[in-house]
Amino acid sequence: MEQVKGIYKEYYSSCDKLLSQYSQLSKIESTTKVPKVFITLGFSAVVFLFILLNIGSRFIVNFIGFGYSAFASIRAIESPGKDDDTQWLTYWVVYGLLNLVEHFSSFVLYWIPFYYVLKTAFLIWLMLPNTRGAEKLYNSYVKPVYLNMKTSTQEKTK
Template identity: 50%
Template sequence: MEQARKLHDQYYGIIDKALSGVGVAETFQAKTGVPKAYGAIGAGGLIFSMVFFNIAAPLLVNLIGFGYAAYATMHAIESPGKEDDAQWLTYWVVYGFLNVVEYFTRVLTYWVPFYFVIKLGFIIWLMLPATRGAEQLYQRGLRALVVHSNNKPTNLQAHCSPSTSVPTPLSDAGSVKVPNFKSD
């Protein structure tokens, strides 16, 4: 029992520290008298239960995938460093790609048991700074769709630098024939 109390106190401290300064959590604690850590655990448990039992699961999972990521992206934009900007830009590319794939495979995903629980876990893995799942997935898979590896630069910035000239179909103006549709 003592070991359970130590675990409780350890995780309670971590959650309470993470929620300090969060206005909604502070207001919840002040108005109800319930510690904000317990409120967050209860809200998380309720949301997980709703996803588990498929009660508004698509909406909840997409709200989590969009809502927190949008908040963190706005925070990253305002921060002076660029490291978190790259993390969230990569997240949005991966999240968008997965939503498009899901749209076309919805008939198949309907038959996957606990699909939205799996998707929720996957989205959390993608966005956590500790796992940097979106960056891993991008580097190991999606990047190959964008950058070809046949003797071309592997850095996307090399494709967009102003010093490189990218040939376009209209760059040779002499070969483009424009029909004359004037009527006399």
């Protein structure tokens, strides 16, 4: 039991440290006297429940896919390094392709149980800096198709 408490304290303190960089959460914490970790977990649980019960899930999932990514993209543009720019550019390419495919196959996707839950998990995987999912998909699928199209176009113009 002590081991579980130690793990809990470790995760709690790392989440609290991460969330402390957002001043709005600190203001809410001081107003409500509820720790910002619990506020974030509660809000995430409500959002997940809405997605699971299909209450505004299309909007919520698209907001997740767009909202944080737009904020992170602006932050990447303003940062001096180029590495984060590449991550977010590849994310937007993959996200755009995903939305294009989804638009033309929505009649099939409607029948997939928990589609929006799966899409949310997929979008989070795409955007997380730890997983670099968008870069993996881009390098594995999008880039080879693009290079193939580029090569065939160049051959036709010769």
